[in-house]
Amino acid sequence: MSVPVHVTGEVLASKRIGAYQHLTLVAPGVGERFRPGTFLAASIGAPGDIGGRTRLGRRALWIHQVRPLGGYAATVQVVVEPVGPGTRWLAALERGDRVEVTGPLGRPFALPKEPVPTVLVGEGYAAAPLFALAERLRERECPVTLVLGAADDARLLNALEARRTARAVTVVTRDGSVGTRGEIADVIDEVLRRADADVVYAAGSTPMLHAVARAAEAHGAWSQTALEQPLTCATGLCLGCPVPVVGEDGVARTARACADGPVLRGDRVRWADLVGT
Amino acid sequence: MSVPVHVTGEVLASKRIGAYQHLTLVAPGVGERFRPGTFLAASIGAPGDIGGRTRLGRRALWIHQVRPLGGYAATVQVVVEPVGPGTRWLAALERGDRVEVTGPLGRPFALPKEPVPTVLVGEGYAAAPLFALAERLRERECPVTLVLGAADDARLLNALEARRTARAVTVVTRDGSVGTRGEIADVIDEVLRRADADVVYAAGSTPMLHAVARAAEAHGAWSQTALEQPLTCATGLCLGCPVPVVGEDGVARTARACADGPVLRGDRVRWADLVGT
Amino acid sequence: MTELAGLRLASPVVVAAGCGGTGRELAAYGALAELGAFTTRSITLEPRSGGPLPRFVETPAGFVHATGLPNPGIDGFLATELPWLLQQRTRVVVSVAARSLGDLVELARRLGSAPGVSAVELNLAPPEGDDLLVSREPFQVGAAVAAVHRELPRGVPVLAKLRPDVLRVVEAARSAVEAGAEAVVVGQSLPAAMPDGRDAGLSGPAVGPLALRCLTEVVAALQVPVVACGGVATAEDVRVRLAAGAAAVQVGSALLHDPTTAARLVAALASHEGERR
């Protein structure tokens, strides 16, 4: 776990792509500490105006890209799907607006020590952390196969860029608007077999992660699953985000999705006891 | 008292003039019922998002102008001085933004039945209701003298337009940036004498209103004072805005600033018992 | 049609004591006849002019208020306010508060002989106004109910309004029922303090989850009809309370923020009812 910072960030750019709003933030300290799989937590409401806050819980967002831009060493890009009051507020931010963020939070994807074949599976905006992960894996000479799933074309993240990053890309949409029609669960076995994967990385909904973890186990691969559980503080303080796990010692335990996760070993999560979201 | 409506208005235009933000609103029903001296109450926060509201009290704004614009029969113009969270939120609204408003609220200025000489006194943004009042008075052939006071030039409302509406205009600023340096209280006696006023209309801070009411009394004129008291509901429901008055029967009573006011007869207000704001 | 303590109500949505003004102000935003009932502000034997300013402080959790229960006294009320309310063909619930049991009996006697009063609600725990009777212990609730009940004709039920104090609310409700209360209102402003230290009540969002807990406990323990009060602002709030076993709900300070709240909730529930039929 890297040490997070809490800063007032500034929006450098906001761009609609398909169903998502891509925000680029200047958030000193967050990008510098980033590792793929970590996230940031945003406060909903104008910075400083504590009396004006009604959304007291934090909103978690995957850190998508970190790059130098406009004279800043490490701007942070996030992908927001406006689904509720918080994400709508975030999606409406404009260049120059300010937002309080904490990050990077959580434990990142663990990288293999050897140059083993890997499969990266992302669903909707949750594919966001996979592109930076793919880069790190390529640096370690791990072959990367990408699986991108989404409800439809508009929710498919960076499919074009994906083809540059990965050796092979499989696209699945629920409505069949691009790629195969169906769910990630329908194709994952075949992809793992073809890639001969040693490690599978996945980010998305609980049922998808469960399916991926199960498939990985069947193929004798490690899985690293990045969970999205409803968070309150997102910083490990409130114990509101329990995930049932099995410890190294085989004993059933409870991990915090935000602080012990969001990335957990797929074979350690007690999926059946986890309430899906 | 006209019957108010509660509607979701839309911002048609927002323009900075000096220290004030002039907002033009489409608020069906409000403009149609307007009489000078009435106000509207705005809810702070996006319409519909009740769970997102923290400023539960309403924010009162004088109705400045009502006019046909952009195909709407009666748009409503208000003048906002951003001083706190609510007025800052209002001042930041842009064309197309929506805001819940209730109005017109309160009792308007009473108009004289005869074409008698009148003096209208306004301080800062509170001069807003006087321009429409001046028009109505001119329709009744009442000679109008205007006194505009403000802290400085940037807070002087429509001084140019004033010269078109009124027979004579006196301008007073605290810093002397335009007109006489000083307070309205310093000049009011002289103005009343010169205008030989029968009725004085005033809107602004409590000390100024008190001074005007006192001067009117000394000159044997009626005064109609439009009070700004801190309001909570602004609709007469909460009894949070008591103004000590003397009834027609000479008995001390309590009036509600929002519903029995904001315009009260200057000789009926027990100024000494009123906490200034 | 909602049935409450032998009364047929046009809607389960009732205006809470002290939040609907005299009724006239509220009538601008929707016919009072369509409400389940209109509860008056608490009427005392003698007129009260109320306390000093500020009477309200705005917080995200609700209004902190210290009005001192201004009201025209029972004689003034019966002479001027009640007749107008009855003309609106709405059910009128008269709330009463008193300095002593003797005063309470006297109030009940006068109300008992006033035609048209649908029910009498006992304000047994005003959070401010320390000259008023506060039923601290459950047996005091029973004593107050019994005293009032004796004075009222059959057909004019007594509603005991109870503080949402989880440790005592069930016992207080039981005591009220045993003493003859036909229904209980669970929910009241919470005893709070103004920033300047004066005793005050806290009303609004804060009361919601607390009163809901008390509602649940009273419904589980007793057979009495319960009116839920506290923190109601949305149709969802109403549905949660009806689902938890409330016979009706009261809308209080939400009206200060949006005077159409009660009318809006009446309509929302009626259309929801319509859908289900």
Added chain:
Amino acid sequence: MTELAGLRLASPVVVAAGCGGTGRELAAYGALAELGAFTTRSITLEPRSGGPLPRFVETPAGFVHATGLPNPGIDGFLATELPWLLQQRTRVVVSVAARSLGDLVELARRLGSAPGVSAVELNLAPPEGDDLLVSREPFQVGAAVAAVHRELPRGVPVLAKLRPDVLRVVEAARSAVEAGAEAVVVGQSLPAAMPDGRDAGLSGPAVGPLALRCLTEVVAALQVPVVACGGVATAEDVRVRLAAGAAAVQVGSALLHDPTTAARLVAALASHEGERR
């Protein structure tokens, strides 16, 4: 320097029970040594894994929470969490909750022999977790304090944490003091319900005005040092409570919204102190 029950605190700002995680998470946002003290989440005799999801609901009035007090039990705490906290050179106040007086005594015994514990805080009114001891009446507060006090060495004061229940708080505080409590904490989550009906606590803005009222009453009635808890988020909140006679303040759920809150308040008060000198 703040003095509390014989302890010298580096600041009057203390982290409230259950809102600072294990301490490690909070340490990222400011050195724990600069806090007045760190209060642990309530520790029980046996480990607790906590309740089902959802554990938190966000409301404008604060968080409604039902975590079920997850904690590693006293043995786990003493073995893993306490040593780390002591390394931080912060004052550690251990909060305890129990299912019986016997368990409470056992907890006190173990804490009494653990070096480094600055004080023991008794959670006498957990708003949820119905298997836990709740001191409903003042005499029960006294009994609990007496039982714990006997087991603790001199120099380890007992802080009795009291529910902000205005009708009982003075008696409860008196009872605590007579039984040996060196200080009382006035403020606790309020007993509330989740929308699905489960017992829960309400913390945050809602608690502020209620606990302030209780603080005022306790300070007026008794000589005991009082720690104010509930709804503290800004330096102004701290100042109001210190001015009302609190010896120190606890910051709770504001940390879940902004993990830097405690550090920020420590700094704000220190600079304020500096200004006054």
